[in-house]
Amino acid sequence: MKITITFVILLVIFSFRITKYHNGKFRIRSPSRKDPTSTGELIVTLREGVTEKEFIERTGLLIVKKLAFGKRNYLIKKLELEIEEGDDLHKGDLSSSKKQFSKKNHQGSLLKKQFSFHKKNNQEDENENEYKQQQEQKSLIKQKQKQKQEKNSQINSFQIGLELKGKLDQVAEYYEENKYYKPYLKSYQPNDPLFVDQFHLLNTGQFDGIKGFDINVQPVWDKGIFGKGINLVIVDDGLFKDHQDIKGNYNPDLSYDYCKNTNDPTGYEGDTHGTACAGMAGASGDDGACGVGIAPGVNLSGRRIICDGVSFADLAESLGDEQESVIDISSNSWGDFGCDVYGCSYTKISRILKEAILEGTKDGRNGKGIIYTFAAGNEGHYGGNVNHYSVMKMLEVITVAAVSNGGRHPFYSNIGTGILVSTISSGKNLKNRKVYTRTTGRETTTDCDLRFSGTSSATPLLAGGVTLILEANSNLTSWDVQSILIESATFIDPPYKDNRWVTNNAGYKFSPHFGFGLFDASKAVQIAENWENLPQMQTFVTPIQNKTVDIPDHNKHGVNLHLQIEEEDSLTITGGVILFLSVEHSYIGDLDIKVISPHGSIAYVMDKNFNFDTKLENHYFAIRTFYGENSKGEWTLNVRDYEKDDKGRILNWKLEFCGIKQGLPRVGDFETRTLTYPEMEGSVASNSNYVSFFAIIICFSFFFII
Numbered sequence: 001m002k003i004t005i006t007f008v009i010l011l012v013i014f015s016f017r018i019t020k021y022h023n024g025k026f027r028i029r030s031p032s033r034k035d036p037t038s039t040g041e042l043i044v045t046l047r048e049g050v051t052e053k054e055f056i057e058r059t060g061l062l063i064v065k066k067l068a069f070g071k072r073n074y075l076i077k078k079l080e081l082e083i084e085e086g087d088d089l090h091k092g093d094l095s096s097s098k099k100q101f102s103k104k105n106h107q108g109s110l111l112k113k114q115f116s117f118h119k120k121n122n123q124e125d126e127n128e129n130e131y132k133q134q135q136e137q138k139s140l141i142k143q144k145q146k147q148k149q150e151k152n153s154q155i156n157s158f159q160i161g162l163e164l165k166g167k168l169d170q171v172a173e174y175y176e177e178n179k180y181y182k183p184y185l186k187s188y189q190p191n192d193p194l195f196v197d198q199f200h201l202l203n204t205g206q207f208d209g210i211k212g213f214d215i216n217v218q219p220v221w222d223k224g225i226f227g228k229g230i231n232l233v234i235v236d237d238g239l240f241k242d243h244q245d246i247k248g249n250y251n252p253d254l255s256y257d258y259c260k261n262t263n264d265p266t267g268y269e270g271d272t273h274g275t276a277c278a279g280m281a282g283a284s285g286d287d288g289a290c291g292v293g294i295a296p297g298v299n300l301s302g303r304r305i306i307c308d309g310v311s312f313a314d315l316a317e318s319l320g321d322e323q324e325s326v327i328d329i330s331s332n333s334w335g336d337f338g339c340d341v342y343g344c345s346y347t348k349i350s351r352i353l354k355e356a357i358l359e360g361t362k363d364g365r366n367g368k369g370i371i372y373t374f375a376a377g378n379e380g381h382y383g384g385n386v387n388h389y390s391v392m393k394m395l396e397v398i399t400v401a402a403v404s405n406g407g408r409h410p411f412y413s414n415i416g417t418g419i420l421v422s423t424i425s426s427g428k429n430l431k432n433r434k435v436y437t438r439t440t441g442r443e444t445t446t447d448c449d450l451r452f453s454g455t456s457s458a459t460p461l462l463a464g465g466v467t468l469i470l471e472a473n474s475n476l477t478s479w480d481v482q483s484i485l486i487e488s489a490t491f492i493d494p495p496y497k498d499n500r501w502v503t504n505n506a507g508y509k510f511s512p513h514f515g516f517g518l519f520d521a522s523k524a525v526q527i528a529e530n531w532e533n534l535p536q537m538q539t540f541v542t543p544i545q546n547k548t549v550d551i552p553d554h555n556k557h558g559v560n561l562h563l564q565i566e567e568e569d570s571l572t573i574t575g576g577v578i579l580f581l582s583v584e585h586s587y588i589g590d591l592d593i594k595v596i597s598p599h600g601s602i603a604y605v606m607d608k609n610f611n612f613d614t615k616l617e618n619h620y621f622a623i624r625t626f627y628g629e630n631s632k633g634e635w636t637l638n639v640r641d642y643e644k645d646d647k648g649r650i651l652n653w654k655l656e657f658c659g660i661k662q663g664l665p666r667v668g669d670f671e672t673r674t675l676t677y678p679e680m681e682g683s684v685a686s687n688s689n690y691v692s693f694f695a696i697i698i699c700f701s702f703f704f705i706i
Contacts, residue, residue, distance in 0.1 A: 188221040192283075194291035194438040194448055199405040200424035200461060201294060208429040209405030213675055215423060215461065216490075217294050219522040220468050227295025227467035232281055232329045234460065235318050236274030238267025239302025243275060243447070244289035245440040246300060249282050254301035254323055258314040265302035272442035274302055276452045277333050279440025281464030290448035291438050294464035294521065306334060316352045320360035320370060327364060328470055329371045331463035333456035336390050339379035339414075343589070343610040346619055349390040361396040361478045369478030371470075372397040373463040375455035377414040383609035385512075386416035386622070393418040393622040395576045395658055398466075398482060401514055402458040406430045407494050407675065409513045413455055417603050418576075418622030419515035420482060421489050423461045426453030430678065465521050473528040479537050483574055486627055487667050488524040489517030492675055505599030506628025506664070512604050515624065518675070527667050535660045540569050540631070544580075544654045551585065551639055553647045558592070558640030561653065565598075570632035575658030579605060579621040579637070585648025588613040592640040595655075597626050598633025608642050618652075628664055631657045 189195065189202075199206055203214035233254055241250045241264070255265045267274070278293075278300050285296035303318040319330055336347050357372060364370030374392040376399050377384050386392050392399045398420045402413040404427025409415075413425075426436045437457045441447030466481060476484070491509050493499055501511045510516055542563055551559055579595055589611030595603045603625035637653055 188218070188285075190285035190292045190296070192285060192287065192290060192292050194450075197438045198291045199435070200437055201292070203405060203424075207405060207435040208431045208433065209435070210407050210430065210675065210678065213405060213407055213424070215294065215465065215519050215521050216523070217465070217468070217521040220525050223525070225468050225471050225525060226285075226297030227282065227464060227471055228297035229299070230295070230328045230467040230470050231299045231301065231326055232295070232331060232463060232467055233301045233303055233327055234274050234278045234281070235303045235305055235330055235332050236277055236334060237306035238271035238274045238304045239265045239278055239300070240275040240440075240442050241266055241302070242445055243279075243440055243442075244287050244445050245279050245283035245291075245293075246275065248284040248287065249296070249298055249300045251299040251301045254327060255303065256318070257304040258310055258318060259304050259307035265304045267304050267307075269442065271304070271306075272449065273306070273333070273456065274304070275442045276439045276449045277331060277456065277460040278302065279449070280437065280452070280457055281331060281460035282467070283440050289446045290440050294461055295467040298464065298467045312350050312352045315350075316356035319353070319356045319372070320364055324360055324364040324370060325366050327360075327370050329373065329463050329466050330360070331373050331460045332391075333375045333454075333459045335375060335377055335392055339377075339382040339384040339388055339609075343612055344379075344383050344385070344388050345611065345613055346388055346588075346616060347390045349394065349620065353391055354394065357391065357394060357396050365478075368476065371463075371466050371478050371481050373459050373466065374399050375459040376401045376416065376419055378412040378454045378456070380413050380415060381411045383607075383611075384414035385606060385609070386414050386418040387606055387620075389414075393620060395578065395622055395624075396478070398462065398485065399515075399622075400455060400459045400462045402427065402455045403492060403514060403518060404428050405435055407492060409494065409497070409499065410454075413458075413513075415512045416622070417510075417512055417605050417625055419512065420624060421462065421485050421516055421519050422492070422514040423458040423465070423519045425455065425458040425461075426451075462519055465519055465524065468521055469524050469528045472525045473531055475533065476528060476531065477533060479575060480531060480534055483534060483664075484524055484527050484531060485519065486516045488520050488527050489515070490520045490523075490675060492518045500604055502602055502625055504601040504626055504629055505597065506626075508627050510625045510627070516627070531667070532665055534574060534665070535662060537575055537658060538571060538661060539575075539656060539658050540565075540571055541656045542654045544652050546652045548652075549650045551583075551591070551641050551648050551650060553641050554644045555641060558638055559650070561637045561639075561650065562634050563655065564634050565631045565657075567632055570630055571657050571659035571661060572663055573626045573629050573631055573657060573659040574664070577603075577623040577626055577631075577658070578656040579623060579653065580618050580656070581616060581621065581637075581653045582618050582651040583616045583639075583648060584614065584651060585641075585646065586614060587611070587643070587646035588616065588648070590641050590643040590646050591648075592642060593621070594638040595623055595625075596636040596638060597629055598631075598635060599629055601626055601629065631659070 195201070196204075197206060199209050200214055201217055203209050203212060205211040231251060231254060238257070239246065239250075239255065241247060241252070241255070252263065256263055257265050257267065259267070265274075279290065281293050282295050282298040282300045283291060283293040285292040305315055305318045319332075320327070339345075360370040360372065362369060374397045376386050376392060377389060386399055391397065393416070395418075399416075399418050401415070401419045401422040402410050402425035403422045404410050405424060406427065406429040408428045410425065410427035413422075413427075424437075426434060429435050436451040436453050439449050439452045439457070441449040462485075466485075469481060469484060470476060486508065491501075492514055493501055493511075499511045499513045501509055503509050508516065542565070545561065545563060547561075549559055549561060577595070579593075581593070583591070585591060589609050591606065592608050593606040595605055597603075603623045605621050605623060635655060637650075639650060641648070
């Protein structure tokens with residue numbers, strides 16, 4: 001009797017638990033992350049007030065069992081899939097629990113599918129014959145899938161997963177219309193072994209990083225956007241096309257080795273850099289090797305240019321040639337050496353490289369422009385500034401800086417007013433220890449690189465992010481993409497040092513350390529989806545100011561020079577501003593250069609540094625700081641000489657404005673991420689404590705010695 005009463009009480013409690021529902025959602029997920037085509041599970045969480053019985057009666061779908069995780073999650077069906085490309089899934093009438101979805105067969109279809117909903121018999125759970133039949137069916141499906149993969153290696157499990165998502169979304173649409181529960185797709189998390197370590201994609205606090213401090217790509221993946229159909233070219237020291245992470249996405253049509261003059265960009269065994277870059281951008285997902293790229297569905301090509309004997313003509317051709325109409329993005333983690341242990345020097349832009357980039361941004365992608373991403377450089381500890389360099393300070397390219405998983409500006413990452421945005425790379429974590437990004441290796445077909453670092457890693461990460469933007473809106477121009485990156489960037493301001501953030505008159509925040517902030521893939525794609533193309537980009541160059549002016553020596557105020565922009569010549573600044581400056585000075589490294597807009601916004605163009613140059617002749621300084629401001633009014637050039645003895649003068653200067661005649665378009669209201677910085681070991685405060693501690697130890701030691 002007691003047993004019966006106890007059983008009844010437990011049954012009542014259990015019934016109460018399963019009939020008390022919350023806001024309804026269902027997740028569609030695959031139990032085997034290795035292959036989206038394997039047997040899947042459809043999970044439902046019902047809305048408040050909806051009982052199991054009502055759900056079954058109104059949808060015709062049977063609840064198989066209550067799941068162990070969560071309070072209101074139920075398995076309502078199993079899917080056994082063999083997906084073939086080109087089939088349509090129709091929601092139709094779901095009144096039957098064994099409803100077969102109707103299909104449209106398309107001529108030339110590569111794939112077929114079968115959807116069958118299986119009702120689980122609670123009285124025959126252990127039916128051996130049924131179990132054997134299911135196992136045989138699964139075995140047959142796996143065998144066909146294996147044959148299919150061998151037949152066409154280009155269609156990998158990830159691409160098939162894209163097709164699956166579209167079909168399941170149609171099922172979800174039905175339930176949304178009927179208000180039983182609101183559908184969404186569970187965040188895609190690939191099974192690649194290093195994905196859990198890829199803090200730049202999903203920062204869970206691993207390696208003592210800041211939880212949530214990542215590029216926010218998962219909401220983009222949830223939309224089924226993976227960079228599919230976008231052509232990304234990695235211009236570097238080679239691309240190991242046979243790597244498990246690369247071969248599924250490899251596109252030979254745009255690949256070339258300028259060192260050997262062959263179509264195979266593989267290079268030699270020691271040429272690992274380009275393959276690592278490719279992995280950051282577009283390593284395929286669910287292939288069991290290493291990690292995954294931000295755009296695991298992108299078309300990857302490699303152009304090998306880092307070797308002896310490559311000319312400027314070869315470099316120019318690698319950035320744009322007769323195939324420029326089909327190149328969408330060019331990722332470049334290379335550059336000239338403006339700074340080293342001996343100091344910094346100012347380099348000029350190669351005419352042929354400049355012309356190649358100008359042509360690519362004008363005529364590439366059938367007139368929409370190739371998007372060029374360039375690394376800011378890794379000489380920050382030597383005083384490196386992108387304005388020392390050549391190509392990476394061109395306004396036509398997207399220059400990328402780095403930030404660590406602990407939210408710090410890494411010591412190596414060059415600064416400068418030419419930087420557009422930052423992405424996550426190696427650097428100091430919350431415990432003041434260095435961590436590295438994980439990506440694709442080179443030694444074997446499954447080798448992984450566990451110590452990839454620098455702005456070399458940050459740049460292809462952004463390039464892959466741009467492929468997601470272009471998949472969301474293929475009509476964007478290269479200038480549109482730059483504006484979208486600015487509009488969507490997340491403000492980051494580590495409290496551990498002055499990052500020189502300026503809020504300009506148009507309300508945009510800019511730092512020479514981070515550009516406009518951290519790249520946010522989700523927000524960028526949201527903006528891109530509704531973006532209206534900017535009007536044609538225009539430029540206005542001021543007359544050259546030829547008046548020679550002495551620079552006061554060792555003077556904190558320096559010298560101010562002015563020029564006026566009239567209404568008829570004014571632009572809304574979108575591309576940026578260029579300062580052309582000629583200076584003679586016995587030690588140019590003493591100089592600090594600023595440009596101040598009519599609205600009071602300050603651009604920190606160049607700080608004093610270790611530089612032995614004595615003359616700048618019409619040197620090109622890129623300035624992004626004034627995005628969104630109108631150029632009308634009085635502009636000021638301020639040059640200061642901080643040190644004694646060395647003297648010099650300004651010979652001439654002028655400004656060039658790049659923008660549009662009308663105001664910026666309104667992009668809509670989007671949720672802004674706020675990144676909170678916790679207490680960090682190695683911060684200014686912590687360092688002060690360490691200094692005090694060691695000072696006490698030294699004092700006591702000195703006392704006892706005496």
